[in-house]
Amino acid sequence: MAANTEPSETLDALTGTGTVLVEGVSELWTLDAERRVLRDAAVLIEGDVIAWAGPRSEAPAADRRVDLEGRAVLPGWVDSHSHMVFDGDRSAEFQARMAGESYSAGGIGVTTGATREASDERLAALLASRVEEARRGGTTCMETKTGYGLNVEDEARSARIAAEHMDEVTFLGAHLVPAEYKNRADEYVDLVTGEMLQAVLASGGERLRWADVFCEEGAFTPEQSRRVLEACRAAGLTPRLHGNQLGETGGVALALELGAASVDHINYLSSEDIEGLGASGRAFRANGGVDGAPPAADPAGIDWPTVATILPACDLSTRAPLAPARELADAGATLAIASNCNPGTSYTSSMNFCVGTAVLQMRLTLEEALEAATLGGATALRRTDVGRIVPGARADLHVLNAPAAIHLAYRPGMPMTAATIRKGVRVA
Numbered sequence: 001m002a003a004n005t006e007p008s009e010t011l012d013a014l015t016g017t018g019t020v021l022v023e024g025v026s027e028l029w030t031l032d033a034e035r036r037v038l039r040d041a042a043v044l045i046e047g048d049v050i051a052w053a054g055p056r057s058e059a060p061a062a063d064r065r066v067d068l069e070g071r072a073v074l075p076g077w078v079d080s081h082s083h084m085v086f087d088g089d090r091s092a093e094f095q096a097r098m099a100g101e102s103y104s105a106g107g108i109g110v111t112t113g114a115t116r117e118a119s120d121e122r123l124a125a126l127l128a129s130r131v132e133e134a135r136r137g138g139t140t141c142m143e144t145k146t147g148y149g150l151n152v153e154d155e156a157r158s159a160r161i162a163a164e165h166m167d168e169v170t171f172l173g174a175h176l177v178p179a180e181y182k183n184r185a186d187e188y189v190d191l192v193t194g195e196m197l198q199a200v201l202a203s204g205g206e207r208l209r210w211a212d213v214f215c216e217e218g219a220f221t222p223e224q225s226r227r228v229l230e231a232c233r234a235a236g237l238t239p240r241l242h243g244n245q246l247g248e249t250g251g252v253a254l255a256l257e258l259g260a261a262s263v264d265h266i267n268y269l270s271s272e273d274i275e276g277l278g279a280s281g282r283a284f285r286a287n288g289g290v291d292g293a294p295p296a297a298d299p300a301g302i303d304w305p306t307v308a309t310i311l312p313a314c315d316l317s318t319r320a321p322l323a324p325a326r327e328l329a330d331a332g333a334t335l336a337i338a339s340n341c342n343p344g345t346s347y348t349s350s351m352n353f354c355v356g357t358a359v360l361q362m363r364l365t366l367e368e369a370l371e372a373a374t375l376g377g378a379t380a381l382r383r384t385d386v387g388r389i390v391p392g393a394r395a396d397l398h399v400l401n402a403p404a405a406i407h408l409a410y411r412p413g414m415p416m417t418a419a420t421i422r423k424g425v426r427v428a
């Protein structure tokens with residue numbers, strides 16, 4: 001029993017110094033090795049890490065206590081795919097799509113024009129406000145990509161600004177062949193793998209760990225994508241891919257061949273693609289998965305899978321066939337759910353919406369969807385420190401405005417986030 005008998009403080013006083021016991025948790029989704037969901041639970045935060053999690057009746061003493069009065073608590077969302085460094089408005093394109101137009105990669109060029117025009121200060125302020133929005137929806141760890149600069153200077157600038165605000169940064173110089181390289185895609189690939197890569201490496205710092213390619217009709221062929229990802233890998237970046245969004249275009253096979261960290265979108269899959277992603281996930285679990293790794297594990301020592309990342313909001317916003325999440329889960333794939341927040345195909349960072357949609361429309365169970373949006377995202381980013389509430393993990397908590405996590409799907413569109421704690425500090 002907690003030795004501290006001072007009255008509990010309310011949610012508004014969550015941020016403090018020393019140890020803080022968060023109690024009165026109706027459902028605690030630990031995402032620990034047993035995937036325990038504890039009732040009437042408590043979590044002890046010490047600085048920026050989780051020190052303990054368990055039944056309230058066994059809670060250790062703490063400097064302060066905060067009573068959540070029967071709210072559910074999850075790990076903060078880990079959003080492993082977004083494109084948040086941009087300026088410009090594409091709502092007219094979206095409206096045209098709702099009137100029957102189909103999505104094409106060309107819209108990326110519109111955002112690129114506006115992004116190149118924006119000052120550094122404006123781009124940084126826009127990004128900061130988007131991060132704040134995401135935190136208000138329970139997101140505590142977030143990746144973002146370059147990809148709306150598409151020249152040396154603007155890609156390097158995007159990487160620098162992203163690194164100032166995001167947990168993880170991905171180089172996506174191969175997002176679209178820009179207009180000035182029309183019909184010269186291979187020359188553009190030379191630029192991406194040469195001068196642009198070097199400039200981005202120099203400005204992205206240690207948060208720049210990934211390289212991505214839009215491997216699709218109208219963007220880059222599998223062969224061009226392979227060239228980009230191999231060059232980036234030789235420079236120390238780990239590959240990930242946008243694949244099989246608009247057709248069966250070879251992205252999944254390439255991701256598996258390269259041992260990419262993830263392949264994202266995956267709307268059009270062959271049975272071989274599903275089996276390949278399933279085999280990757282099954283092998284990961286057979287080796288202990290993330291569960292075998294303590295939060296401080298060296299990620300380089302883990303045999304990571306190619307994660308199958310589904311983007312429910314993007315599928316809805318482009319009226320695409322939903323990614324076959326159920327079939328992937330049944331095949332044993334390691335799934336992640338991400339927002340893909342971007343101005344063209346998915347202008348939302350609401351992971352609450354994405355998780356609700358995965359349950360309502362994509363036939364994942366609540367447990368599967370929650371795992372995909374927390375531990376799955378962490379696995380896609382090859383991190384052991386986020387996505388679960390276990391001792392030693394980063395103190396990232398998502399407090400729901402509800403007694404049970406099923407409310408995310410049961411009450412779609414409602415403001416379900418009561419508080420977001422990141423690194424032990426209340427950020428929303």
Ligand SMILES: N=CN[C@@H](CCC(=O)O)C(=O)O
Nearest residue numbers: 107108214340342343344345
């Ligand atoms: N598909 C490629 N890239 C983004 C869309 C970018 C855009 O249309 O601006 C995506 O992930 O959906």
Ligand SMILES: [Zn+2]
Nearest residue numbers: 081083242340
């Ligand atoms: Zn994307």
